[in-house]
Amino acid sequence: MTMVEAEAGREAIRRALRSLRRRHLFEEGAHRPAIEALARPFAAQAVEWKEKAEEHELELQQCYKAQSRLSEQLVTEIEEGKASKALLKEKETLITTLQTELEQTREENMQLKQSLEEKTRALDLLIQEHQAVKAELEQALTKQKVAEDENRNLIDRWMLEKMKDAERLNEANAMYEEMVLKLKSAGVGGIGGIQHNALQEADGIIRRSETGYMDIMETPIPSTCRITIRAHDGGCGSIIFQHNTDKLISGGQDQTVKIWSAHTGALTSTLQGCLGSVNDLAVTNDNKFVIAACSSNKLFVWEVNGARPRHTLTGHTKNVSSVDASWVKSCVLASSSADHTIKIWDLQTGFCKSTIMSGSNANSLAFIDGDILCSGHRDGHLRLWDIRSGKCTSQTFAHLDCSSVCVSRSKNFILTSGKDNVHNLFDLRTMEVCGKFKAMGNRVVGSWGRPCISPDENSIAAGANDGSVYIWSRLKKDGVPTFLQGHPSSVVSSAWCGLGPLATADKNHIYIWT
Incomplete structure (x- = not known):
């Protein structure tokens, strides 16, 4: 294409554009009234629509605000719902726990109900037994009254016989005086001998009347070891004789109590079931029960003919050092412990009746009568207690450390021993020392040495660390003891039978002396 042709094309385009512009202007002028007429209602509607749009915008804002509030409420409700669900879960767990506890409570209630029924039956049985015992007591009181009347009659008869x-x-x-006068007048010799015999006879009659016709058999001083018994493995802790028999009871570290014949040395019975070493023994006054005080803080009670314990007495919190049974009431026991207490027990029930608090440990105790007992303490004092009130009625200083007490048969004397290696004999009526026994080489065996008094109350026997047994006479003032030798080790306990023999025990053996 040539330049001329291009210029001609551009000129044609310019003419076409001018023609279109003129046509547009013409058409715009022709349709202007219609356009203006149509524009006027659209403008009014635009204002109305604008107002409505503003209203709708306000409503929309309010809706947004309401939606925001609802959203916040929804979030709050959701959180509260979650908390309610958690609380509901806790409540369900608590209900399950309470139901379990309710079942357990029901079971415990059933058990308690059964226990109450058993206790009620036991109480009814005890009431019946109490009524029976009360009836027996009334019968015994009636018999006692009859016996007292008979005793008064016997005393009256006895006084009448004394007058006769x-x-x-x-x-x-x-x-006699008439015969003496006749012999003097007749001049017959030998008057002094006749007078001496008559005075002796009269003196004997008077002395027998003063003693109330009581014939007390003198206890011989033993000199020979007749029987040796190997009693317990590990050592023998205590020995005691049954009342008015030759049965010897021993307890040791092998946790057994054994009964021997002092006449033959034969083992007649073994009582088992105790826990801990046996520290002390006691026998009831009717010889029916044997009691052992043990290192396990307990006491064990056997029937003499039984092999297993009838009662286990618990209540002490430390080692039980001593035990004794009442001479008057066969069902009453007393025990002392390193827990600073003395406990009174009822053998019929196996329960503690009362507890006496002491500032110092009681190493040993013994009954004097039905309601009074004596005890030797670590602070060196000898104390008397009234078990009815639990109060100390008397006390006196005996030793640096009082390790043992022993009451005589007549209840007139108390023998005490201490770590000062002295044995003191107290007159119970005055609580004063009426005899002091000590010898060179006689050393008391710790806190467990147990000396004894002879049945006639004229001799005192005590073991020593060197294996010797010392016997002093209460009536002799020279204080020279008799020695019994043969034990290979320290003599820890001694017991004098009412029928004569003396028994002593060391760590491994029991010796019976006659």
């Missing part, structure tokens, strides 16, 4: 004896004695004295 006195009258006969006066008659005999009158006859």
Whole structure:
């Protein structure tokens, strides 16, 4: 294409554009009234629509605000719902736990109900037994009254017999004086001998009347070891004789209590079931029960003919050092412990009746009568207690450390021993020392040495660390003891049988002396 042709084409295009512009202007002028007429209602509607749009915008804002509030409420409700669900879960767990506890409570209630029924039956049985015992007590009181009446009658008869004896004695004295006068007048010799015999006879009658016709058999001093018994493995802790028999009871570290014949040395019975070493033994006054005080803080009670314990007495919190049974009431026991207490027990029930608090440990105790007991303490004092009130009625200083007490048969004397290697004999009526026994080489065996008094109360026997047994006479003032030798080790305990033999025990053996 040439330049001329291009220029001609551009010129044609310019003319076409001018023609179109003129046509547009013409058409715009022709349709202007219609356009203006149509524009006027659209403008009014635009204002109305604008107002409506503003209203709708306000409503939309309010809706947004309401939606925001609802969203916040929804979030709050959701959180509260979650908390309610958690609380509901906790409540369900709590209900399950409470249901379990309710079932357990029901079971415990059933058990308690059964226990209550058993206790009720036991109480009914005890009430019946109490009524029976009360009836027996009334019968015993009636018998006691009858016995007292008979005793008064016997005393009256005895006094009458004494008056008759006195009258006969006066008659005999009158006859004697008459015979002496006749012999003097007749000049017969030998008057002094006749007079001496008559005075001796009268003196004997008077002395027998003063003692109430009681014939006390003198206890011989033993000198020979007749029987040796190997009693317990590990050592023998305590020995005691049954009342008025030759049965010897021993307890040791092998946790057994054994009964021996002192006449033959034969083992007659073994009582088992105790826990811990046996520290002390006691026998009831009717010889029916044996009691052992043990290192396990307990006491064990056997029937003499039984192999297993009838009662286990618990309540002490430390080692039980001593035990004794009442001489008057066979069902009453007393025990002392390193927990600073003395406990009174009822053998019929196996329960503690009362507890006496002491500032110092009681190493040993013994009953004096039904309601009074004595005890030797680590602070060196000898104390008397009234078990009815639990109060100390008397005390006196005995040793640096009082390790043992022993009451005589007549209840007139108390023998105490201490770590000062002295044995003191107290007169119970005055609580004063009426005898002091000590010897060179006689050393008390710790806190467990147990000396004893002879049945006639004239001799005291005590073991020593060197294996010797020392026997002093209460009546002799020289204080020289008799020695019994043969033990290979320290003598820890001694017991004097009412029928004569003396028994002593060391770590491994029991010796019976006659």
